Amino acid sequence: MNIEQQIKTAFAAVFEKHYKHHLSNEELILQQTRKEIEGDFTVNVFPFVRFAKQKPEMLAQTMGEELVKELKEVNSFNVIKGFLNLVLHNSFWLNNAKQALREESYGYKTVDTKTAPVVIEYSSPNTNKPLHLGHIRNNLLGYSIAEILKASGQNVKKVNLVNDRGIHICKSMLAWQQFGHGETPESTGEKGDHLVGKYYVQFDKEYKKEIKQLVEAGKEEKVAAKEAPIIKKAQQMLREWEAKEPQVYQLWKTMNEWVYKGFDITYKRLGVDFDKIYYESETYLLGKEIVIDGFKKGILYQKDDGSIWADLTGEGLDQKLLLRADGTSVYMTQDIGTAKLRIQDYNPSALLYVVGNEQNYHFDVLKIVLKKLGYNWAEKIHHISYGMVELPHGKMKSREGTVVDADDLIDDIVKNAAEITSKLGKIEGLSKEEADTLFNQIGLGALKFFILKVDPKKKMLFNPEESIDFNGNTGPFIQYTHARIQSVLRKSANYEFTEWNQELIINNKEKSLLKLIYNYSEIIANAAKLYSPAMVASYVYDLAKEYNQFYHDNQILKEEDRTKAAFRLDLSHITANIIQSAMLLLGIEVPNRM
RNA sequence: GGUCCAGUAGCUCAGUUGGAUAGAGCAGCAGCCUUCUAAGCUGCGGGUCACAGGUUCGAAUCCUGUCUGGAUCACCA
Numbered sequence: 001m002n003i004e005q006q007i008k009t010a011f012a013a014v015f016e017k018h019y020k021h022h023l024s025n026e027e028l029i030l031q032q033t034r035k036e037i038e039g040d041f042t043v044n045v046f047p048f049v050r051f052a053k054q055k056p057e058m059l060a061q062t063m064g065e066e067l068v069k070e071l072k073e074v075n076s077f078n079v080i081k082g083f084l085n086l087v088l089h090n091s092f093w094l095n096n097a098k099q100a101l102r103e104e105s106y107g108y109k110t111v112d113t114k115t116a117p118v119v120i121e122y123s124s125p126n127t128n129k130p131l132h133l134g135h136i137r138n139n140l141l142g143y144s145i146a147e148i149l150k151a152s153g154q155n156v157k158k159v160n161l162v163n164d165r166g167i168h169i170c171k172s173m174l175a176w177q178q179f180g181h182g183e184t185p186e187s188t189g190e191k192g193d194h195l196v197g198k199y200y201v202q203f204d205k206e207y208k209k210e211i212k213q214l215v216e217a218g219k220e221e222k223v224a225a226k227e228a229p230i231i232k233k234a235q236q237m238l239r240e241w242e243a244k245e246p247q248v249y250q251l252w253k254t255m256n257e258w259v260y261k262g263f264d265i266t267y268k269r270l271g272v273d274f275d276k277i278y279y280e281s282e283t284y285l286l287g288k289e290i291v292i293d294g295f296k297k298g299i300l301y302q303k304d305d306g307s308i309w310a311d312l313t314g315e316g317l318d319q320k321l322l323l324r325a326d327g328t329s330v331y332m333t334q335d336i337g338t339a340k341l342r343i344q345d346y347n348p349s350a351l352l353y354v355v356g357n358e359q360n361y362h363f364d365v366l367k368i369v370l371k372k373l374g375y376n377w378a379e380k381i382h383h384i385s386y387g388m389v390e391l392p393h394g395k396m397k398s399r400e401g402t403v404v405d406a407d408d409l410i411d412d413i414v415k416n417a418a419e420i421t422s423k424l425g426k427i428e429g430l431s432k433e434e435a436d437t438l439f440n441q442i443g444l445g446a447l448k449f450f451i452l453k454v455d456p457k458k459k460m461l462f463n464p465e466e467s468i469d470f471n472g473n474t475g476p477f478i479q480y481t482h483a484r485i486q487s488v489l490r491k492s493a494n495y496e497f498t499e500w501n502q503e504l505i506i507n508n509k510e511k512s513l514l515k516l517i518y519n520y521s522e523i524i525a526n527a528a529k530l531y532s533p534a535m536v537a538s539y540v541y542d543l544a545k546e547y548n549q550f551y552h553d554n555q556i557l558k559e560e561d562r563t564k565a566a567f568r569l570d571l572s573h574i575t576a577n578i579i580q581s582a583m584l585l586l587g588i589e590v591p592n593r594m
Numbered sequence: 595g596g597u598c599c600a601g602u603a604g605c606u607c608a609g610u611u612g613g614a615u616a617g618a619g620c621a622g623c624a625g626c627c628u629u630c631u632a633a634g635c636u637g638c639g640g641g642u643c644a645c646a647g648g649u650u651c652g653a654a655u656c657c658u659g660u661c662u663g664g665a666u667c668a669c670c671a
Contacts, residue, residue: 026611029611029613031610031613034614036614036615037614042613042614044613044614046613046651046652047613047651049651050651056651080614081614082613082614082651083613083614124671126671163671166670166671167669167670167671168670168671235669305669307669316597317597317667318667321668321669323669324669325669326669328669330668330669330670330671331670331671332671356665357598357599357664357665357666358665358666359665359666359671360597360598360599360665360666361597361598361665361666361667362666362671364598385599387599387600387664387665388664388665390664395664420633421633424633426631426633442633453607453608454606454607455607455608457599457600458599458600458607459599459600459664459665460606460607461605461606461607463605463606466605466606466619466620469619469620470633471619471620471633471634472618472619472620472633473606473607473608473618473619473620474619474633476633477619477633477634479633480631480633480634481633481634483631483633484630484631484633484634486631487630487631488630488631491630492630522610526610529610530610534607534608535610538607538608538609538618541608541618541619542618545618548634548635549634549635549636551630551634551635552626552634552635552636553635555629555630556630557630558629558630572630593631594631594633
């Protein structure tokens with residue numbers, strides 16, 4: 001039982017003895033005492049005055065006196081208005097520090113790999129264009145959430161679903177066929193995903209041109225959009241693809257290979273990975289079968305043109321198309337198939353999807369359709385919905401060329417890290433290779449922290465200027481704190497120390513650090529519960545900030561009292577370890593020098 | 595129009611199930627390096643928590659309404 005629970009239990013027992021009323025664990029709220037006030041844990045007794053029939057101050061006073069007697073960890077207390085502030089013996093915090101020193105992965109729970117896994121899907125790229133800033137948020141969130149879940153003791157499987165088929169893929173294939181003159185990544189030196197993306201854009205251009213021509217010839221815009229020859233050709237190509245027509249299939253394979261090679265580079269730079277990759281081309285037929293089966297059972301219905309639909313009006317939603325009139329699949333169809341496949345593959349306890357909030361409706365529908373089809377496991381689906389990334393000028397729009405390309409962004413930020421780091425004279429004595437590694441760590445550290453520190457549920461503004469700031473609440477600030485500690489640790493070899501014990505007298509800064517150290521495992525648990533890397537980011541920033549203040553105010557190696565020196569060195573050691581481990585949960589590496 | 599989400603300092607964001615005087619960073623101003631890494635530390639200024647009601651001992655937090663912004667309601671994914 002942790003100390004919070006002990007206090008709550010003791011509080012309830014004492015309260016019942018005095019006032020003949022039982023307080024449930026839920027109504028008893030224990031919070032950490034705010035910094036300006038003396039104390040470690042605080043109970044607000046206001047909610048209980050009606051049971052005690054006593055003034056809040058009196059009640060708090062009585063409870064304080066009793067708790068000091070009852071619990072050996074509680075040293076003293078004070079009462080301010082209705083707030084009972086409990087002060088623990090310093091030995092409690094010091095003991096926890098000893099534990100943090102002993103435990104290899106302090107704060108983490110061990111994973112039982114025999115339990116049913118949590119399957120988390122993230123990334124889910126389309127193979128028709130390169131990754132952009134929006135994908136970066138997705139990838140960083142997915143990776144980090146998975147790592148946090150693992151640290152909280154869950155058995156996690158990371159999966160990726162590659163949207164490698166569909167009308168959008170045919171569009172870039174068609175454009176390449178018509179306008180590509182046989183270009184390849186090798187012949188142009190262009191990264192494969194960028195090359196394919198170029199043709200996707202070109203398709204859109206041509207399509208628009210044809211629509212415009214048809215409208216000028218007197219067609220309505222809607223009709224024109226349907227009748228434009230190039231879109232007809234793309235649709236024809238999709239049918240040929242589903243029929244595995246050899247030429248189309250070969251082209252599709254070739255172009256997808258180009259894209260995968262490009263993606264691999266970007267994934268590697270971002271440091272994300274997967275346990276399994278699903279390809280929509282391998283799963284969509286399963287979805288198709290399920291839909292046809294559902295139609296035969298009368299759960300779904302068919303329109304005159306042959307298309308198959310789900311009627312969701314009973315659930316307050318609309319009609320939803322599941323198979324087109326020409327028999328080809330839509331996005332929903334394949335998601336039905338992959339969900340079922342994942343259940344078969346893993347028998348998971350939960351199916352998580354890291355997907356943007358623009359698809360909230362899609363996931364509502366997915367769950368309802370699956371339930372209608374009789375799959376009880378639909379309940380296990382949870383959409384981790386995150387907000388869009390916006391730029392200072394507004395939204396990213398591929399058509400207007402305001403998309404921030406993932407590769408370009410990483411290049412820029414690493415370049416910037418190199419400039420600043422060099423200017424600060426931090427690369428003296430480093431080899432070219434070591435320096436490059438450092439630039440990458442700092443640049444990506446800045447980028448990742450900048451994105452992950454924002455609450456995933458909220459939309460975020462990506463200001464390029466702020467993202468390359470390395471001061472204040474940033475990744476490099478935290479990395480720097482870690483490097484600083486490492487420097488102290490390296491030098492400690494030249495000093496003698498005397499082992500400290502629980503009797504040690506500590507100052508305020510030391511105590512603040514001890515408390516933050518104590519909080520780490522609960523932060524991980526909460527971040528896991530809320531799927532929020534931002535909570536970890538916020539915590540590790542607080543920790544680094546607190547350490548820097550401590551570092552500024554106290555001598556460590558040169559402290560005269562060698563017992564205190566030993567303690568401060570240990571505090572530094574623990575802090576560095578937590579910074580490293582917390583940053584790892586965010587997918588950020590911390591250098592030993594910078 | 596229906597549904598959903600958001601609105602906190604000049605800007606970007608914290609604020610864990612309702613609790614004490616609403617916090618950081620950036621930007622601005624003023625200080626601190628012969629001493630363990632100054633990518634650091636300290637101080638100053640900056641707020642009608644969109645607005646109006648309600649719930650109660652107590653509301654940035656919960657409820658209702660209004661305003662503003664966004665997402666979505668496709669034979670796109």
